[in-house]
Amino acid sequence: MPDDLHRRYQAAHLAYQAHADACQGCTRDTPNCQDGQRLRESFTRLQDAYLTRQRSKR
Secondary structure (H helix, E strand, C coil): CCCHHHHHHHHHHHHHHHHHHHCCCCCCCCCCCHHHHHHHHHHHHHHHHHHHHHHHHC
């Protein structure tokens, strides 16, 4: 069962993807508006935290 951090980072990824699909200025790889930048940064921070924790378990 995925832990809370994993679920949060996956939810942040889905939120950014949904935004990018609906936003005229953003793409899945490049946020070009304030909301897109905020969502992408949230996803990036959560993913980094999750991956760092995974590496420390090895």
